[in-house]
Structure formats: structure tokens, C-alpha cells
Amino acid sequence: MGSIKQDIAETYLGLYETAQEKWGDFTQFLREAWPLLLILLIALMGVWLYADPPPPRHVVMATGQPGGAYHALGKKYAAFFEKKGITLELLETKGAQENIEFLADRKNPVQAAFVQAGVFNPHGIKGVQSLGTISYDPIWLFYRGVAVKGDNFQEIKARAQHFLNSRMSVGEKGSGTYAQAMQILKANGFDVGSHFLYLSGAKSVEALQNKEIDAAFIVDAFESPNVQTLLADPSLNVSAFDRAEAYTRLLPYMQILNVPAGGFSLIRNFPPRDIKLMASTTNLLIDDRMHPAIQFLFLEAAREINGKSSFFSEHGEFPSFKHPGMPESPVALHYEKNGSPLLMTYLPFWLAEMANRLIFVLLPFCALAYPVLLTLPGYRNKRMRRKINQLYGVLKTYEQELTTNFEPEKKDEYLKKLDFLEYQAIQLKVSKSMSSDYFALRTSIDYVRSCLNRGFHPFQLQEDSSGV
Template identity: 65%
Template sequence: MRKKISAGVEGSGTHAQATKILKESGYVGGVDLRNLPGSEAVKALQLGEIDGAFIVDGYEAPNVQTLLNDPMMHLVTFKRAEAYAKLIPYLHILEVPQGAFSLPRNFPSMDMKLLATTTNILIDDRMHPAIQFLFLEAARSINGKGSFFAERGEFPSFKDSIMTESPVAVHYEKNNYPLLAAYFPFWIAELISRLIFILLPFCVLAYPILQALPGFRAKRMQNKINRLYGELKRFEQELLLNFNPEQRNEYLKKLDLLEYQALNVKVSKRLSGDYYALRTSIDYVRNCLNRGQHPYQFDEGVDPDL
């Protein structure tokens, strides 16, 4: 005679898990399956109308507590729990020590192994990250407390999920929810969190650039001053080697142009000494041109080192 077992209503999670386990065990067709809701399955068990029932529910659920508190009911251990967990990855083994459900009754009378599934939160990949955070916060508020089988803070978490993990959920699991949410409204905390996430890397990259910027500007100013010094030096060498008294006015105009270029150089206070030294040098060459007939030539027979 085939055993009558309730596998839950068709389309329910209980029915899906029960048929999956029975199929892996090779019992499909060997049992008389009844599709009873949880509460009806409990009553049928107590009345002896069925021989067993699969219950997929929490430990504190009324249906589970009704059966556990009924001394006429017996809990069946999954002796091959490890094998089921290997074949069906989303199943997890729950260890129940002897007497854990009732010490006065010593129930169960031996260590037992049960199987449990996890509840997954599935979202559309287009869902806004802020809404995903709210979902996770709600899941932590509902499922994050300690229970008979779960440690405090164990859920929500990733457990053998076959779906792609959301980057927001991965961040939440590693870093938890932003601390700012405890002090600001949600939208302000989310805005500040995202601004920090965007601006912090920018500041890390921009800081050395900003530090180097004054030095870069100073180097450009110094290069301009040095270039004008170089032009002045070449001009003075030309006067020394090829001075022509008839071109004195052209020489002075060239000096005026150099001085005009120097006046248009914008320098910082740190380089003001070099700037005014350049203008003083230009003025010195102008004075040399204006003193005497041949200021850049020596008389023959006169030692220039004297």
C-alpha cells in the first residue's frame, strides 16, 4: 500500500521542493501525493488521513509549532542530508540536537538533520540602486534577527545563488548600509554617499595636480624671463662684435621692444626679483649705448683686461 504524503499546493514552494526531493530519491510514483495547503495537511496528519507531510516554513510558524507540540507526531530525519545538499545546491542542512525542541519530552530523542531552503530576493536589473538598498534594509529588519536556526545578522546574505549577484547587494554585504542613514533622511544620506563615492577619487587624482600647478606656472614664468635674458645676451654679443654707430637708434628700438616684452610678463611675488633684475639689465645695456661714441669697442693697443 502506497504511503499518502502531502506535498503542498501545486505551484507553491512547498510542492516544488517536495517533488524535487522525491524525484532525487526515486520515490515519484511510489507514493500517493496529496496537494493540501499547510493547515489542512496538519489537520489530516493529526486525524490519520495521511501518513506524512512536507512542511516548508519557519520554526516559529503555527503549523510547525502545532506538529512539534503534538506528542503523537514524529519528526523524520534526513539520513542522507549531505547527499541531498550536494545534489540540490540551494538546500542547507539544519542540525537539531537531541532534546532541542522539548527538553522535558526529550524531543527529538536523537540528533537529527533537517533540510531547509533559502528565500531569494529577485529584482529587475534596471531597479534604482536606492530602492535596492531599501529592499535589503527591509530584509535585514525582518530576517536579520536571531532565530532557532539562524544566527543574528546571518541574513540577508548570498547562499549558493544561481542568479547574478547585484553590485548593490555585494556592496551592502561588504560595507553594510551607510552610517549617514542613521542621522539624515534617506534621500540626503544617499545623495551624500554618492557624492563622496564620486568626489573622493576625483580629489585623490586632482590633489597632486593642484599641488604641481603653482610650480608649473612658476616654471613658465621663469622660462619667459630666461628667454628674454637670452635675447638680451645675444644682442649684447652682437654689439660687442659688430657695433655700428649709425645703427644706434635701431639698437635702442630693439631694447625698447625687449623691455616691452618684459613688461608683459606676469610674474608672481616669488619671481619679482628676477623680473626687476631683467629690466635693470635692459636699462644697463641702454645706458652703455648712450655713453660715449663706441661704448662696446676698445681702442687698439688697450688691454681689455685692465
């Protein structure tokens, strides 16, 4: 047992001495090579800033019309970004079609936008990527008059024909409402009515309340002020989509939303029966040149704001990456599998982003700089030999001075100079390969000291009194 303990102790001691030696070599290397390391670090930082610049502090996002859900949602995103130190400028637009046009224009400053699925052709747009879908956009058809029974197809067809010949708003051209209304009308074989009005959401609400129109398409969230105003009006009805399954076959981007009887108002028992609504989805689209850190910030905003439960969605349902509509951003793919970078969870955004970017510089720097510099031909030996040669030069100067201009009364001053020179030599931290040069220097210093202590004139033979 004693021999095993001894072997363990010797092994431990050997490992400890090896680690101590390596650490000593490393610290010595830092003291010797810090100028080169600093130059290399500055060069890497320059490449880093050029290849991976910091995220912008100002981002422009297209939302929608005032009073609509996109406009209200944009304000929530702007407040989230403000807490992270980023200014999110909101640009009011006519709607989804204009949003996608702004985003696809490479010269336009818009970098992000809320866009409804189904209002654009993904094959005809370049430079735009998706961060996923973030909410449902129900398609509402509000109308005046007697409620249409869902099982009476002839009555539905007659009422639809009535709407086509009456004053009905189908949304402002360029908006998502207009695009969705046209899709539904065409799917039912209807042409554009001669009395159609192209009103914005807010104007459609006003016109319905003032009885200036008979019906209006509105594509907006359940929580939007426009929709809530119309749902609260007892003189208005909502058209159900009883053939919702058929719409999803014809228009694959459509989603079915179920509303139970009394879901909108228990007091009025509105709607009076279970109904189905059709809905598009809101896509969070971005310019594919957007900085990855800003993309992560948008995804975090979507999770915090749109991930809450709502009338039609469950908690955590959004952001969703099932039907993006456009090519997914690589950042969104990473987020879907791994979530946000770990540092963003625990650090402020700007600090986490900077640390995350620095890691990709410091890791290669630490992994490559040390071994690369160590392998430079004779780098360390040359530096150490130069220091030793400098001390040899000083010693040679002292020796010449003692040879030509020796003054006995200054002997103690010379000895102090040699003592200081030896102190400088002792401070040198040399590797084992340079030990012979190190001890040769100290021997030379001791030799000069011995000569100085030998006699009256240490470096000259004392002349014989006879002159021989």
C-alpha cells in the same frame, strides 16, 4: 633667527593675501555669473531627475500563503518600509514557483519576492537579480505512527513506500514545498504516488490533525505557525535525514541543519536523539530595474529582521551572499563590501537618499561650472566693461545736458548727480586687469566735476564784451 621669523611672516602674509584675493574673485564671480550658474544648475537638475529619478513610494512584493513564514516575514518587511516612508504592498501567492514567475514577467508589477533555492533554473530566467539569502527553509516531513529508526535503512525504505501508497500531502503545486518534495522523491528513485494530495501548508496541518492524511511535506521556517502547531502535536513525528551529506552532493543548494535531542521539546525529549534536517534557503530576489535606494532598503530590512539569531541561525549570519542562486545585484555586491551608504545611517531615508543623489550633481557642478565659466572668452571682462560703459553713458548724458541746457541755479543738483555716479563707480568690484578702465572712469567723472566748478558757463568760452 630674526630673518627666519621675517621670512615666515612674509610667507604667511603672502598666502593670506593670495587667499583673500582669490576669495574676493570668487565672490565677485558669483555676483556676476549667478544667472548663468542658475541656468546650468537647472539644466543639471533636469538631467539628474531624468537619468536618476527618485525612488518610488510604492513597491509590490510577492510573499506566500497565509499562515506561512513568508507571509509573516513580509509583514515585518512592510512595517520596516513604513517607518522609512515607503509602502510595501504584499501579494499573497501559492508559493515560491509562482513568486519567481511573477518576478520574471516584465509586465507584472511585482518587484521583489521571497523564493526558495532549488525551485527554479537560474539559467532560464532573465531580468532577476539576488540580494542574497536571508534565512533557512527546513524541509519537514511530518507523519503519523511509530518513529522510524535512523539506522534501519530497510525500515526507512518500507515506511517511504508506505507513504507513497497512502494519503500524503506534497504541497500545493506552484509552491516551494511541492518543488522540494519532488526533488527529494526523485533523488530517492520514487515516482509520484497515486494518492498524493496537493494541499497548502495550512490545509496540510488541518488534515494531519484531523487524521485525514498520514504524512505531509512542509517547507517552512521553524518559527512559522504551521510548523509550531505540528511540532506541538505529540501524535506526530518528524522524519530525520540521516543521509544528509549525500543529499548535499546530489542537490548542492541544500543545507544541513542539526537538531540536538530534546531540541524541539525538553519535556517530551523530542526528538529523542540528535537528528539532521535538510533545508533550502530563502533568496531575496528583485527585478533588476529596481531603484538602488530601494535595494539598499531591502538589504537593511534583511539585516535588521533576518540578521537576528534564531533556532537555526546565528546573529549576523544573514543576509548571506555565499549561495545567491541568481546573479547578484551590483547594490548587493557594494553592500557586502561596504555596507549601506553612510548618510543612511544618520539621516532619515528620504533625506539621505536625496542628499546622496544630489552629491553626484553638486560635485560635478562645483568642479566644472566655476572653471568652465571662468574660461569663457572675455566673459567677466565683457560684463565689467559693459557696466563701466553704462556709467560712461550716464556721464556723457550729464555732459551734454551741461553743454546745451546749463542752468547755474542747478549747479548743486548736477554736483550731486556726479557724486552719486562716482559712488556707483566705487562700488564696482573689478579685477586687476580692468583697473585702468576703472580709474579712467573715475578720472572722467572728476574732469566733468572740475569743468562744472570752473565758472559761469563751464563748457562754453565766455564771449568778449567787444564781440570779438
